Amino acid sequence: METMKINTDSKRYPVFIGGTVLEELPDFIQALSPRVTSILILSDETVSSLYLKETAGKLENIGQSLHSFVVPSGDKEKSFHNYYECLTFALEQGLDRHSLILALGGGMIGDLAGFVAGTYMRGIRFIQVPTTLLAHDSAVGGKTGINHPLGKNMVGVFHQPEAVFYSTAFLKSLPEAEWRSGFAEVIKHSLIADEEFYYWLVKEVSGLQDISEDKLAYLLKRAISIKAQVVSQDERESGLRAILNFGHTLGHAIESKAGYGAISHGDAVSIGMRFALKLSESISGKNLHYNMISDWLHDYQFPALPPQLEAVELLETMKRDKKSTMGHVNMVLLEEIGQAYVQEVNDSFLLDSLQEFILTDKEQYSE
Amino acid sequence: METMKINTDSKRYPVFIGGTVLEELPDFIQALSPRVTSILILSDETVSSLYLKETAGKLENIGQSLHSFVVPSGDKEKSFHNYYECLTFALEQGLDRHSLILALGGGMIGDLAGFVAGTYMRGIRFIQVPTTLLAHDSAVGGKTGINHPLGKNMVGVFHQPEAVFYSTAFLKSLPEAEWRSGFAEVIKHSLIADEEFYYWLVKEVSGLQDISEDKLAYLLKRAISIKAQVVSQDERESGLRAILNFGHTLGHAIESKAGYGAISHGDAVSIGMRFALKLSESISGKNLHYNMISDWLHDYQFPALPPQLEAVELLETMKRDKKSTMGHVNMVLLEEIGQAYVQEVNDSFLLDSLQEFILTDKEQYSE
Known part of the structure; x- marks a missing residue:
């Protein structure tokens, strides 16, 4: 496993790269302070059909209530509609300010989930779990956002994740x-x-x-x-x-x-x-x-x-x-x-x- | 005119209180760096009918293109719908990352306009021009956001204004x-x-x-x-x-x-x-x-x-x-x-x- 540190003015956080990094995810979440109250995995249809069960399985027994919400796949789904749907689901499940969002997917999910995390109750924590090669770029740096019909990524915030868990095992299924x-x-x-x-x-x-x-x-x-x-x-x-x-x-x-x-x-x-x-x-x-x-x-x-x-x-x-x-x-x-x-x-x-x-x-x- | 300084970790900015503070607004905007490219006044129907013309009049000839957008009045208008409408208008008018939003109104406008400013292109500058007594609270501190049917102020960001211009003259018309x-x-x-x-x-x-x-x-x-x-x-x-x-x-x-x-x-x-x-x-x-x-x-x-x-x-x-x-x-x-x-x-x-x-x-x- 490779570990790197990202330093920004607002936060310092690790990037883990390797075939088995997800094994480390439960302990990492448990060690966060203040203690995480509940976890919401946001993913898309393609990725969730491949990896949601496996990822959720690792987090089922660590003590926090666990929820997942799946949006359709594709960059055009980085929309106001899905942004609103994610927020609504988070409110319905009772996510609070100490909850954690896990972005399981490519750049679209990372951007959307990051914007949800960055604006839910004025900002809660999130972790990037990229599943594409492209996401090596978007998962690091804290840019989040959604598209507007008048322009791509026109609405968003800077919101750094707590960590990036980059499993190279996920990349094998990429078309x-x-x-x-x-x-x-x-x-x-x-x-x-x-x-x-x-x-x-x-x-x-x-x-x-x-x-x-x-x-x-x-x-x-x-x-x-x-x-x-x-x-x-x-x-x-x-x-x-x-x-x-x-x-x-x-x-x-x-x-x-x-x-x-x-x-x-x-x-x-x-x-x-x-x-x-x-x-x-x-x-x-x-x-x-x-x-x-x-x-x-x-x-x-x-x-x-x-x-x-x-x-x-x-x-x-x-x-x-x-x-x-x-x-x-x-x-x-x-x-x-x-x-x-x-x-x-x-x-x-x-x-x-x-x-x-x-x-x-x-x-x-x-x- | 009373002047106070607000200090936060992310920003230090002034609050001007008095009957004639708006006279100072044009110079203040001109002095901002990087130079402001265009100004968008966001207001509601009630306030705009009373003060939009007067406020816009002070900014008409200072060199930046000036736009205004008016939403209906009332806290229930701090909605996703109006958030989206404001963003759309801003994009249509070609606001860029060096544009400035002026929040002319009560707490509803301050919160909504602040959230628009905080998320438009991942954050542009804004100035609070409160017109109600209640806004003495909301205009200071950088909390911005909108309501969700499942809860008030559930979605937003922390985004500090460049300044607060508090004209006590505006308060005279309050019911x-x-x-x-x-x-x-x-x-x-x-x-x-x-x-x-x-x-x-x-x-x-x-x-x-x-x-x-x-x-x-x-x-x-x-x-x-x-x-x-x-x-x-x-x-x-x-x-x-x-x-x-x-x-x-x-x-x-x-x-x-x-x-x-x-x-x-x-x-x-x-x-x-x-x-x-x-x-x-x-x-x-x-x-x-x-x-x-x-x-x-x-x-x-x-x-x-x-x-x-x-x-x-x-x-x-x-x-x-x-x-x-x-x-x-x-x-x-x-x-x-x-x-x-x-x-x-x-x-x-x-x-x-x-x-x-x-x-x-x-x-x-x-x-």
């Missing part, structure tokens, strides 16, 4: 599309902060099917430590943390315009990263591996930009992004591989670049 | 019921922490019609300073802050069972305070002025417990209160006048006391 989605964030972490890790990935992970348990544990720890380092320096995203949004400005716009759930988060981010790389090359005049990385992502089956999306509407959506100020788009760009920075890019240049990117993608990437 | 509602919290502050202030109130405020501007400024400052002192020691209500809930455990249950809006918050709290005093006398065996304070509250036209409410259902609701843990009710009681403490009271004793209180109230207080 390939989910692996790919998670891998986009792993690649992102390497590109913004760790050139050596980027070369390791290119060399060691030749396909998403062949990741051994050892390599998986290694890359999880390495990717999480990049995230942890950034978050510890800037919990509330006043500066540095913004670089974690590499690929996300366009990525979010793609998800929003394609309709939540129509394209996976990681697939959208992979397109966003390619665009950001292209833009970085245009602005810096340097070779930042756009062609090589494009081919690499293509080999992993990451998709091209959905052809129905148009530059003008993508730009409009990007301008409503949380990172935009006064309607100007702030892009995360690369100075070098492993070195990111944020720059405001003016609308007309962005629109031209987007139009060119869309054309190139149609011609080359979709082949 | 008597609103004065009374606010005065309940003023009395509460005296009873839990300031015996001398309690005697001052008994002596100086013989009726709610005769409060001069001077006395009003004095009692506001004194009541807010009690609140500020408690909040500065315990921002997140892990201990001491709980004493501010004197009268609120039963008070909230009364509001909830009578139907939000059917009885004012202050009227419900006044009944809750009488019950807590009675209980304090039973437990301590001391004379804690129950009879005198009951008469005093009666003189001010505070009502008796609504006769349709029953002890069993009130107790059930109290057990779902945020201050309850494991289904046990924690009551705020008085040790002496001006000295409060929290004690768990067991169900059967609480039920007996409630039943007796209901009977006494029917016989004596309603006369």
Whole structure:
């Protein structure tokens, strides 16, 4: 079992990674102070059918009343409706201020359950139990929230978990599309902060099917430590943390315009990263591996930009992004591989670049 | 103009009290850093018809785009529906992370607008501009939130404002019921922490019609300073802050069972305070002025417990209160006048006391 510590201004908490970490969960909960009065497991249909019984089984006899609530699967379920349903269930079960929420699932459940925990009676404790590769990113850092029809993750709070229990055993059941989605964030972490890790990935992970348990544990720890380092320096995203949004400005716009759930988060981010790389090359005049990385992502089956999306509407959506100020788009760009920075890019240049990117993608990437 | 400083772990901010404080608002906003990009005034129908034009007028020409959104009046409007509507409007107007929300209204607007600000893009800045006497309590301390059909203020966050601008000019238009509602919290502050202030109130405020501007400024400052002192020691209500809930455990249950809006918050709290005093006398065996304070509250036209409410259902609701843990009710009681403490009271004793209180109230207080 690997253990890491996340330090933020508001909290210090552990991340446990390994095949048998869930064995430690009951003792960890028992040791929390003030004593946990009751536990609510929030999960989705897919994950609960696979792992709810096993997880609940470990917590049944430790003394607290145990409840579980299951929402439908899919990012579009990170909705006001489900937020309200979770709160209602928690109230009906009599959860109090010393209750604990367990987020059992991928990023959608982590964000939703974290927002429920962050706002139920003005904030109760929660533990992240991620079940996807993608959640290596979202489970650490305390960002929680839900979608609004006008934008993804537009409503939420910063609320750090008590701990993250990352069972690699859960990852074995992931379908390939989910692996790919998670891998986009792993690649992102390497590109913004760790050139050596980027070369390791290119060399060691030749396909998403062949990741051994050892390599998986290694890359999880390495990717999480990049995230942890950034978050510890800037919990509330006043500066540095913004670089974690590499690929996300366009990525979010793609998800929003394609309709939540129509394209996976990681697939959208992979397109966003390619665009950001292209833009970085245009602005810096340097070779930042756009062609090589494009081919690499293509080999992993990451998709091209959905052809129905148009530059003008993508730009409009990007301008409503949380990172935009006064309607100007702030892009995360690369100075070098492993070195990111944020720059405001003016609308007309962005629109031209987007139009060119869309054309190139149609011609080359979709082949 | 009176100025006070509120200190909490997460923020230090000023409270301005006086007849002309709004004159200072434009400069204050201009001086905020990072620079405010746009301003959204949230208000309710009653307040906006009286003061929105005047308030907006002061902010029209300071450079930021200015929007306003009005929800219906009444505590029952502190709802998920209106929360969602405010967020939607904010997104439609393109509010970004450097925008500012101005809460223009009573406690309902302060709580709702504070929760919108606390969760919009995971938290943006806001300023409280209270327009009621009751809001002297809610505008300071950072508690925000909305109601759920299963309980009042069950969903929210701690989110401190940038400042509180308390214009006593706004209070002149308050109807008597609103004065009374606010005065309940003023009395509460005296009873839990300031015996001398309690005697001052008994002596100086013989009726709610005769409060001069001077006395009003004095009692506001004194009541807010009690609140500020408690909040500065315990921002997140892990201990001491709980004493501010004197009268609120039963008070909230009364509001909830009578139907939000059917009885004012202050009227419900006044009944809750009488019950807590009675209980304090039973437990301590001391004379804690129950009879005198009951008469005093009666003189001010505070009502008796609504006769349709029953002890069993009130107790059930109290057990779902945020201050309850494991289904046990924690009551705020008085040790002496001006000295409060929290004690768990067991169900059967609480039920007996409630039943007796209901009977006494029917016989004596309603006369």
